[in-house]
Amino acid sequence: MLAWTIYISFIGVLAVMLLPRGNPRPARIVALLTAIAGFGCAVGGFVQAQPGEKQTIVQVPWIPSLGIEYHLSADGISLVLVLLTGLAAIAGILFSWNIENRAKEFFAFYLALIGGVYGVFLSADLFLLFVFYELAIIPKYFLIAIWGSTRKEYGAMKLALYSFVGSAMVLIVLITAYVNAGMKTFDLNILAGASLPHQIWAFPVIFIGFAILAGLWPFHTWAPTGHVAAPTAASMLLAGVVMKLGAYGCLRVAMTLYRQGLVESWGFSVLGVGSWRELFSLLAVIGIVYGAMVALVQQDFKFVIGYSSVSHMGFVLLGLMTLNSLGLSGAVLQMFSHGIIAGLLFAIVGRMVYDRAHTRDLAQLQPMNLSRVLPFAAVTFIIASAASMGLPGFSGFVSELQVLIGAWKAFPTLSVVAGVGILVGVAYTLRALQKAFFSDQEPAPAGVVGNSGHVGELEPISVPERLGSILLIGASVVIGVYPDILLKFIVPACSAVLTGCSPTAGIPQ
Amino acid sequence: MSYLSILNLAAPETIMVMTALAVLAADLLFMRELERGTRQLIGAMIGCAGCLAAVAWMLVLPLPEPGSLMQGLFLVDPLIRIVKVALLALTIFTVLISMEADFTQHIGEYFALILFAAIGMMFLVSTEDILMIFISLELTSLSLYILTAFNKRNIKSAEAALKYFLFGGMAAAFTLFGLSLLYGISGSTNLAEIAKAVSGKSVNGLDPLLIAAIVLTVIGFGFKVAAVPFHLWAPDAYEGAPIPSAAFIASGSKVASFFVFAKVMMIGFKGAEGSGSLQAWMPGWVPTLAVVAAASMVLGNLAAIAQSSVRRLLAYSAIAHAGYVLLAVMAVPSPLAPHTSPLGPLVYYVITYGLTTLGAFAVVSNVQQRTGGDRLSDFAGLARRAPLLSFCMLIFMLSLAGIPPLAGFFGKFYVFTAALSSGGKSLGLLWLVILAVAMSAVSLYYYLLVLKQIYIMPSTDQDTPRPLSIGSQAIVFALAALVLILGCAPGLILEPVMSAIKVAGL
Secondary structure (H helix, E strand, C coil): HHHHHHHHHHHHHHHHHHCCCCCCCHHHHHHHHHHHHHHHHHHHHHHCCCCCCCCEEEEEEHHHHEEEEEEEEHHHHHCCCCCCCCHHHHHHHCCCCCCCCCCCHHHHHHHHHHEEEEHHHEEEEEEHHHHHHHHHHHHHHHHHHHCCCHHHHHHHHHHHHHHHHHHHHHHHHHHHHHHHCCCCCCCCCCCCCCCHHHHHHHHHHHHHHHHCCCCCCCCCCCHHHHHHCCCCCHHHHHHHHHHHHHHHHHHHHHHHCCHHHHHHHEEEEECCCCEEHHHHHHHHHHHHHHHHHHHHCEHHHHHHHHHHHHHHHHHHHHHHHHHCCHHHHHHHHHHHHHHHHHHHHHHHHHHHHHHHHHHCEEEHHHHHHHHHHHHHHHHHHHHHHHHHCCEEEEEHHHHHHHHHEEEEEEECCHHHHHHHHHHHHHHHHHHHHHHCCCCCCCCCCCHHHHHHCCCCCCCCCCHHHHHHHHHHHHHHHHHHHHHHHHHHHHHHHHHHHHHCCCCCCCCCH | CHHHHHHHHHHHHHHHHHHHHHHHHHHHHHHCCCCHHHHHHHHHHHHHCCCCCCCCHHCCCCCCCCCCCCCCCECHHHHHHHHEEEEEEEHHHHHHHHCCCCCCCHHHHHHHHHHHHHHHHHHCCCCEEEEHHHHHHHHHHHHHHHHHHHCCCCHHHHHHHHHHHHHHHHHHHHHHHHHHHHHHHHHHCHHHHHHHHHHHCCCCCCCHHHHHHHHHHHHHHHHCCCCCCCCCCCHHHHHHHHHHHHHHHHHHHHHHHHHHHHHHHHHHHHCCCCCCCCCCCEHHHHHHHHHHHHHHHHHHHHHHCCEEEEHHHHHHHHHHHHHHHHHHHCCCCCCCCCCCCCHHHHHHHHHHHHHHHHHHHHHHHHHHHCCCCCHHHHHCCCHHHCHHHHHHHHHHHHHHHCCCCCEEEEEECCCCCCCCHCHHHCCCCCHHHHHHHHHHHHHHHHCCCCCHHHHCCCCCCCCCCCCCCCHHHEEEEEECHHHHHHHCHHHHHHHHHHHHHHHCCC
């Protein structure tokens, strides 16, 4: 069932490519149907799964002479992220309903990216995981470079090269691990357990390789430029799903392969930092505060959201570094929650505001009084920013609270600093909200608005946009009110990761 | 051994020689009056038929006793067969690409030369005797020089051929000198015999004579595979030669040269490996190649960034890829993993690389026919004009960059793994593998530049595009499909190669 999420996406790519050129409508519909079918499979797999079980979906030899297998499996963490991918895919297509230019290619690249992401979350064989991980790089490049806006070619190339450098670091470590283990298998549990000196150097290489994509400070700089340059659907996917690929890789691969390298002390300490765990948790907290601070002074509405993503992903990385069940499951829940909320925020900024007002500059948006012209956008943004600030009742509250409590147990000082990051988060969100939607200025004459045309003529919010917003808000609220739906899957899976051995059960289909 | 059994062993080569002569004769005797298109079609058909017959002979008929004539002068084993089949496949594609070429009136000669070059390559891979290696190397090279010069109307073609020839002649002299030193050391022309003498020489450090022999041989083969610092001919030859010739130099010639290069090093210089590990640097051929490989990867990748001609870009990318393949040559089997022979990754890599680069040249040929140039800007907006061709180019470029699930990715992965495993637990060549992976990250940049022109830039030419011929699209599409399939299912090449290596005992 779950494996079909991957296959359906790639079948969708083929189907879209084979459509006749010209009319964008069939491409949209096929893409939407594909995404819905993929989400359906994800939900189906989710419903069938038992909490705490690691189910093997497919396991067949792929390259027998090298011991490489086509092995898909899903535990609680994979299930949650697959669900997120399905949701984000549908929402992204709904919010790119207005793509007219080369729509066929757009949706083909889009679905290829989705297929790759599903693949990463479901792969159990490390080689396979890496294949899907790299597969996702190229569609991102084209999505941004062809359909993007501000400095799109620069942003796209930067994103592609950052991702590729990260995966090059991952590849080096994977090959050494494989060779060290005698070139017989890419099974995660067998590759783990290298000698300590090896772990000490290999852990940071592979962790940073993945964490580049998760927006770890100071390797985050691709994220704001990439998000800003990307078309709406692509930035929704980037923030919503692709950054989670990095965090997932950190958790599933780096921290499982080289646990000892993570916790073991270096034997000396620099400024109180004496192990990779302490260093990376420090970087994560810097990311939280730095991202929030920078978001506070941005003029471009999308940069505000872009830096807020860096800040929120800092919570994920901090949660991973706590190495306790609470923090870890908080991190996974935060991946889900941020995927939904960031997707929604980018949709509002990119699709609802920018496509209509043709500017994202907060100073230029101020005189437009968007709350009156686009009330739906304003309401959605209020809800989304409430969720993003972590108000109770939304998913962000549960996950960030969990991370903070987990961090309090592990690093009390750092968790206080991270708490400051939340406060700044409130500030930048309210600032953006106020400037973009609720400035008290009188409606300005058309001339002042500049090239954006008369404000009164903005087209109304369309049905697909409303559907997409409701979908994402609904998901955030449901998880915020009753997080146990996901947590009962996440917690046992995280404990399994922590204890190092995964409960293997289930029968291959 | 009777002549009949010799003929039986060398049947594919014999078929190819007869085909080459048939193509020449048919064109010269009967087709002078016909139109060029017809002559090209008939010539290509005869050529392809001959290649297919040779392939069929090797695939269908059971292997005659894995035999060797006159102590390794001419060998037949399953691995050599696989390489020969690959060479013939590349030849077929080259012939098909040349079918649309319009640079010459000498159709028969052109096809015959391609086939002669192919014959040279076939002999090159099926020998373990330095004399025979030199002769087949010369047969291949001479045919390729002429093929490079074949466009008499283009001054660049002449320039490229002259450069190629002068460098080639010099490199041949070096090779011959190196081989003669080897003969002097061992008193034999057989690689296995030479190895015995060599390992005797390298007990107390390396013999100066042996060092000279290693360096001179590496220079000769380094030229053939366009490794730095013997690469200077490559950009000019790739840019100036007629496209099918350039494609053949880049694909078939690379496959054969690398295969024999690895064999000479592995078998002939067995016992003089030395060590390329940074902690335990020891003179020998491995560190020599390590330096050459590192230089090729760095220079090739960095120089490719600055190119504005796609053919020059492909040339520098070829130099970089030569660096990667050299990693496989260096991967001497370690006691840790004795079952892994470096020839497995090497054969997979060069075959898939040959297919990919052939495809890329076929696309360039199509673009050049329409726009008259191969500048990056000539590719602008290609996705609009020729979606299928652009998609195939996407596959070729990404495969060269090493993006899964294309063949280039698995090739790189496999080569790097082999290189790393050669040092045993100490991971001696780790520095080189890190360099290679880093450099392939650099390479993504310039491959994306090509794709950026194709997919992102608006089209510059306003004319209504000439329709592409179905034939040329089919060739490109077939190559792209092969690259994708071999990437998704590497076992198709890997499993036969592995079992062949076991049989050959390498």
